[in-house]
């Protein structure tokens with residue numbers, strides 16, 4: 001059974017309520033995070049709190065982080081020890097929401113299509129509730145017969161997916177778009193991968209991607225998933241060696257961090 005907390009009141013997600021006049025709902029004015037829960041334990045929770053705080057600072061949206069922390073602790077105490085997601089939302093209407101969710105199934109390899117996107121400079125780096133464009137991009141990808149969308153600029157420079165970061169490998173070197181030079185999210189999974197394996201930040205156009213050997217996406221909910229193609233650019237060896245290396249390094253890192261959590265709480 002899943003749970004929801006609204007300002008500390010715990011119920012089932014179906015019965016949890018916020019006022020319909022909340023501008024988080026009416027205008028997408030709010031911040032959110034999605035945390036992965038492994039066997040009942042959260043991974044990288046502090047990183048998610050930090051990004052939630054950065055987003056809310058960027059939106060000039062005050063919220064009570066200490067109360068949210070207590071509410072998350074209360075939810076974590078009540079959940080079953082299995083894998084799931086925890087979504088945190090803070091809204092302009094002053095509501096703090098925490099909801100547990102099932103991990104959506106994802107194919108072992110993904111087919112991706114490029115979609116031109118011009119992210120709002122105002123919201124650069126912020127994980128706000130204004131994700132309708134991101135969700136629309138996935139729907140368009142499905143209509144085209146692909147699994148996922150890859151955002152590219154009007155000049156064809158690769159950015160990221162609607163809910164994931166992009167990596168590609170060429171001649172034994174792993175690359176990802178540069179955070180300093182591109183309007184992409186500071187992905188926690190991207191940072192963890194960069195801490196563990198050699199990654200070069202670089203720009204890449206779709207034309208340049210055609211000579212890459214492999215590619216993968218990375219995110220909290222999906223970790224590392226090999227990409228089989230970006231439109232007509234195929235990566236027949238998916239998963240390639242750099243993808244496999246990132247996959248196993250991330251997996252080992254998650255297990256180590258969760259084990260350390262357990263030894264602190266034991």
Ligand SMILES: Cc1ncc(COP(=O)(O)O)c(C=O)c1O
Pocket residue numbers: 034160161162163164165185186187188189190218219220221
């Ligand atoms: C636009 C975007 N890029 C990248 C990511 C991956 O970020 P993380 O690794 O922190 O989940 C997300 C996650 O939702 C996202 O929304």
